[in-house]
Amino acid sequence: MHTHHRSWLILKHAYVRAAEIETLLDLYGTVDDIVRQPRSRLSESGLSAEKCDAIATPDEKAISTALDWLEDDRHHLIAWGQEAYPEMLSQIPGPPLALYVNGNVDALHMPALAVIGSRNPTQGGRRNAHGFSRHLAGQGFTIISGLAQGIDTAAHEGALDAGGKTIAFLGTGIDRVYPAANRQLAHAIAGDGALVSEYPLGAPPERWHFPERNRLISGISLGTLVVEAARRSGSLITARLAAEQGREVFALPGSIHNALARGCHELIRQGAKLVETAADILGELRPLAAHMREIADEVVDKSGVRETTSPEHDDDYQELRKALSHDPTSIDELKKQSGLTIDQLSSMLLILELHGEVESLSGGRYALTG
Amino acid sequence: MHTHHRSWLILKHAYVRAAEIETLLDLYGTVDDIVRQPRSRLSESGLSAEKCDAIATPDEKAISTALDWLEDDRHHLIAWGQEAYPEMLSQIPGPPLALYVNGNVDALHMPALAVIGSRNPTQGGRRNAHGFSRHLAGQGFTIISGLAQGIDTAAHEGALDAGGKTIAFLGTGIDRVYPAANRQLAHAIAGDGALVSEYPLGAPPERWHFPERNRLISGISLGTLVVEAARRSGSLITARLAAEQGREVFALPGSIHNALARGCHELIRQGAKLVETAADILGELRPLAAHMREIADEVVDKSGVRETTSPEHDDDYQELRKALSHDPTSIDELKKQSGLTIDQLSSMLLILELHGEVESLSGGRYALTG
Numbered sequence: 001m002h003t004h005h006r007s008w009l010i011l012k013h014a015y016v017r018a019a020e021i022e023t024l025l026d027l028y029g030t031v032d033d034i035v036r037q038p039r040s041r042l043s044e045s046g047l048s049a050e051k052c053d054a055i056a057t058p059d060e061k062a063i064s065t066a067l068d069w070l071e072d073d074r075h076h077l078i079a080w081g082q083e084a085y086p087e088m089l090s091q092i093p094g095p096p097l098a099l100y101v102n103g104n105v106d107a108l109h110m111p112a113l114a115v116i117g118s119r120n121p122t123q124g125g126r127r128n129a130h131g132f133s134r135h136l137a138g139q140g141f142t143i144i145s146g147l148a149q150g151i152d153t154a155a156h157e158g159a160l161d162a163g164g165k166t167i168a169f170l171g172t173g174i175d176r177v178y179p180a181a182n183r184q185l186a187h188a189i190a191g192d193g194a195l196v197s198e199y200p201l202g203a204p205p206e207r208w209h210f211p212e213r214n215r216l217i218s219g220i221s222l223g224t225l226v227v228e229a230a231r232r233s234g235s236l237i238t239a240r241l242a243a244e245q246g247r248e249v250f251a252l253p254g255s256i257h258n259a260l261a262r263g264c265h266e267l268i269r270q271g272a273k274l275v276e277t278a279a280d281i282l283g284e285l286r287p288l289a290a291h292m293r294e295i296a297d298e299v300v301d302k303s304g305v306r307e308t309t310s311p312e313h314d315d316d317y318q319e320l321r322k323a324l325s326h327d328p329t330s331i332d333e334l335k336k337q338s339g340l341t342i343d344q345l346s347s348m349l350l351i352l353e354l355h356g357e358v359e360s361l362s363g364g365r366y367a368l369t370g
Numbered sequence: 371m372h373t374h375h376r377s378w379l380i381l382k383h384a385y386v387r388a389a390e391i392e393t394l395l396d397l398y399g400t401v402d403d404i405v406r407q408p409r410s411r412l413s414e415s416g417l418s419a420e421k422c423d424a425i426a427t428p429d430e431k432a433i434s435t436a437l438d439w440l441e442d443d444r445h446h447l448i449a450w451g452q453e454a455y456p457e458m459l460s461q462i463p464g465p466p467l468a469l470y471v472n473g474n475v476d477a478l479h480m481p482a483l484a485v486i487g488s489r490n491p492t493q494g495g496r497r498n499a500h501g502f503s504r505h506l507a508g509q510g511f512t513i514i515s516g517l518a519q520g521i522d523t524a525a526h527e528g529a530l531d532a533g534g535k536t537i538a539f540l541g542t543g544i545d546r547v548y549p550a551a552n553r554q555l556a557h558a559i560a561g562d563g564a565l566v567s568e569y570p571l572g573a574p575p576e577r578w579h580f581p582e583r584n585r586l587i588s589g590i591s592l593g594t595l596v597v598e599a600a601r602r603s604g605s606l607i608t609a610r611l612a613a614e615q616g617r618e619v620f621a622l623p624g625s626i627h628n629a630l631a632r633g634c635h636e637l638i639r640q641g642a643k644l645v646e647t648a649a650d651i652l653g654e655l656r657p658l659a660a661h662m663r664e665i666a667d668e669v670v671d672k673s674g675v676r677e678t679t680s681p682e683h684d685d686d687y688q689e690l691r692k693a694l695s696h697d698p699t700s701i702d703e704l705k706k707q708s709g710l711t712i713d714q715l716s717s718m719l720l721i722l723e724l725h726g727e728v729e730s731l732s733g734g735r736y737a738l739t740g
Contacts, residue, residue: 124625253623253635255494256646257723257730265623265644274635276626353627360627 005070007031008079008098009063013200014054018080018095020047031079065201066100069175074190076101078108088112088292092219092245096198100174103194107165111289112142113281114217114242115158116235117151117227118260125228125260128252129154130161131350132225135278137164141285142193144169144221146213147182151227151235160188169216170197171209178205214238215245222288223248225281226272229263236263239272248284250275277356316340320348321368324358328365375440377401378449378468379433383570384424388450388465390417401449435571436470439545444560446471448478458482458662462589462615466568470544473564477535481659482512483651484587484612485528486605487521487597488630495598495630498622499524500531501720502595505648507534511659512563514539514591516583517552521597521605530558539586540567541579548575584608585615592658593618595651596642599633606633609642618654620645647726686710690718691738694728698735 008031011021021031027045028034034042039056043049069075078084079098086108089095101108115133117125129151133143137159145152147168159166168189172178174197177186186195198216199209214237218224224242226249229235239249249272254261268274275281316338323329323337334345349366352358359369378401381391391401397415398404404412409426413419439445448454449468456478459465471478485503487495499521503513507529515522517538529536538559542548544567547556556565568586569579584607588594594612596619599605609619619642624631638644645651686708693699693707704715719736722728729739 124627128626252626253631253638253644254626255624255628256498256622257494258625259729259731261623262646262729265646268623268638269644274623274639276632276635359629359632361629 004031004079005067005077006063007035008077009066010035010055010058012098013059013062014051016047016051016055016097018097020051021080021097025081062200069100069201074103075174076105078105084108086220088220088222089216092215094215095219096216098198100197100199100201101194102174102196103167103190104165104192105194107142107167107193108196108220110142110165111140111285111292112144112167112221113285114144114221114224114238115151115155115227116145116217116224116238117229118233118235119148119150119152121150121154121228121260122258125151125254126154127350129227130158131353132227132278132281133158133166134162134164135351136281137166138162139278139282140164141289142167144217146171146210146217147178147186147189147195149179149181153182153185155227156185156189159193166193167220168193168195169213169220170195170199171213172205173197173199173201173203175201176203176205210234211237215241218242218247219245221247222285222292223250223281225250225252225275226264226267227252228254228258228260230260231262231266233263236267239267243271248273248288250281250284252276277353279356316344317348317352320345320352324366324368326368328361328367331364331366334366374401374449375437375447376433377405378447379436380405380425380428382468383429383432384421386417386421386425386467388467390421391450391467395451432570439470439571444472445544446475448475454478456590458590458592459586462585464585465589466586468568470567470569470571471564472544472566473537473560474535474562475564477512477537477563478566478590480512480535481510481655481662482514482537482591483655484514484591484594484608485521485525485597486515486587486594486608487599488603488605489518489520489522491520491524491598491630492628495521495624496524497720499597500528501723502597502648502651503528503536504532504534505721506651507536508532509648509652510534511655512537514587516541516580516587517548517556517559517565519549519551523552523555525597526555526559529563536563537590538563538565539583539590540565540569541583542575543567543569543571543573545571546573546575580604581607585611588612588617589615591617592655592662593620593651595620595622595645596634596637597622598624598628598630600630601632601636603633606637609637613641618643618658620651620654622646647723649726686714687718687722690715690722694736694738696738698731698737701734701736704736 024034024045028037035055039052042052070077077098078101084105113136115129133155137143143155143159143166145155156166166189177183218238218241224239226235226239242249251264251267251272252275319338323334331345349358353360358366360366394404394415398407405425409422412422447468448471454475483506485499503525507513513525513529513536515525526536536559547553588608588611594609596605596609612619621634621637621642622645689708693704701715705712719728723730728736730736
């Protein structure tokens with residue numbers, strides 16, 4: 001295994017592409033055989049001189065750093081063609097040759113939804129990202145995002161609050177956290193989910209990493225939800241990649257006076273699905289997820305997407321439901337009747353709203369729908 | 371002329387449809403000839419017994435009331451086939467046989483946009499209806515609506531504020547105003563625009579009149595803009611009629627937490643054009659309006675849609691433009707720099723925003739776009 005690791009790391013540091021590895025394997029046998037070839041024989045494969053050089057005289061220091069990092073049980077290198085390589089990523093153009101993973105590798109095989117958007121969202125955008133992620137993670141979807149501030153952070157946190165899985169794809173080496181403010185969040189994500197990077201250990205947050213990284217966020221996901229995004233933003237690039245990869249694109253509409261709704265509206269005009277509630281997403285993704293679970297079950301011995309469509313059933317929710325009616329009721333009145341705090345109520349009402357059970361009306365009032 | 375009026379009124383009170391009048395004219399000559407036919411000959415036309423009875427023994431009291439009403443120079447009866455009958459309405463299924471008009475008949479021949487929505491909109495919805503109507507009326511479009519409270523009222527008022535034309539289609543007789551609170555608004559509309567009804571004088575606001583009336587609102591308009599509307603609301607009926615009549619349907623998106631954005635979102639999902647700025651509407655309607663103006667020019671000796679695409683050019687706007695930059699600026703700062711009041715600024719910024727010149731950012735800040 002260690003030998004394999006070393007060989008894959010050599011190939012990865014030589015920037016060999018997944019498309020090229022197939023040719024090399026055909027010619028020489030295993031990855032270990034490839035890296036053992038003399039420089040002269042390697043060049044017969046059609047590989048560029050630069051890559052041949054890098055394989056023949058590998059960067060031993062970088063490889064040894066990576067091998068040291070891999071000593072930890074929670075650290076993994078997942079390479080092209082291995083069973084642990086995510087099926088969803090193997091389908092995209094330009095798949096990574098290998099991924100550094102810190103955390104639970106199984107999380108990469110669950111049906112996933114990417115939740116992305118602005119680094120400077122409105123308070124409402126943040127709440128929506130959190131609420132949708134929390135609800136959908138609770139339904140068994142892994143929430144994928146990019147660990148950035150703003151929407152990304154809210155998405156990861158929402159999934160964690162639901163006790164669900166979430167994965168952050170990094171634009172840095174797997175051993176670095178960017179932005180630094182998210183160090184604690186990164187640690188929590190790696191608990192039952194994962195941090196994933198295709199960059200060498202120690203790689204800084206280079207500007208060009210992020211759009212490149214975005215293809216993995218969209219690619220591993222059945223769909224991408226854009227919560228709030230400006231026109232000409234990175235989120236729209238990710239959404240376009242999702243569409244090109246044949247994935248679903250979802251966008252939340254917003255007020256025409258909210259500049260961060262503009263990107264979402266542009267996507268909707270281009271054919272993205274307009275999303276109002278989590279049910280809008282579940283309706284599209286459940287059939288895809290069911291299919292994917294069949295694939296995932298071969299790899300992971302875990303339950304996938306739960307079939308239940310009803311939201312939380314605990315006592316607090318029952319109290320809240322009793323306090324609600326089809327007539328608009330103020331949150332103060334709900335507080336009085338349910339005995340819950342405003343904070344609890346806000347979060348629970350959003351969950352019910354995302355589920356389509358409740359609608360929020362002007363003046364902070366709420367009513368049962370239907 | 372008076373004779374014609376009487377004959378048309380008899381036919382109208384007999385509920386003869388526009389489709390039937392063609393047959394009757396072919397058989398008997400003029401409308402005056404039709405109403406002079408003996409009962410026995412009339413029935414040979416295939417007209418129902420009920421309608422034949424109503425023509426042979428007309429409701430003289432109702433007809434005399436209508437003739438009295440028509441004595442006023444500003445009061446008109448426009449009948450099927452007449453030059454003053456709006457071309458746009460002649461194209462729809464179930465066109466009215468005749469229309470009672472109070473005001474400026476020319477207004478019915480200008481390129482028009484319907485602006486409709488909830489009777490209980492949010493403050494933001496009201497502002498949007500007012501702002502879009504004001505801007506588009508200023509560009510030469512007649513703003514069509516239904517004189518209801520809420521969005522309708524804001525739409526009519528916006529057009530009037532721009533010194534533009536607006537038409538209210540009524541669900542009552544032309545001599546009644548519903549709701550009564552809009553009496554003064556109705557008077558202002560009839561100034562340079564028009565009140566229009568197909569119902570007999572004195573007809574109360576029967577519930578079934580309104581969906582029927584809605585086909586005229588959508589039918590006379592090149593497009594219908596829905597500003598805020600609940601699901602399963604009258605506004606969605608009008609939008610559906612617009613689509614069936616081959617007219618454009620526009621909808622303003624909104625927050626997913628705004629129940630009155632739901633209807634608009636439903637329309638967008640069904641193919642309505644998502645609108646963020648007035649330019650989105652102008653882009654679709656200008657070509658249609660130009661074609662329509664050619665038709666209108668044959669009837670009305672008036673200028674139609676102005677070709678200018680730039681918004682207001684007066685000194686106040688120049689001051690505001692100087693105060694704005696591509697960096698976000700607070701409205702307080704704009705007030706300080708421009709010397710304008712917050713009220714003036716709010717209205718002017720909305721106009722510029724609708725025009726796409728300015729975008730509003732979080733925290734009440736504004737920046738030049740592009």
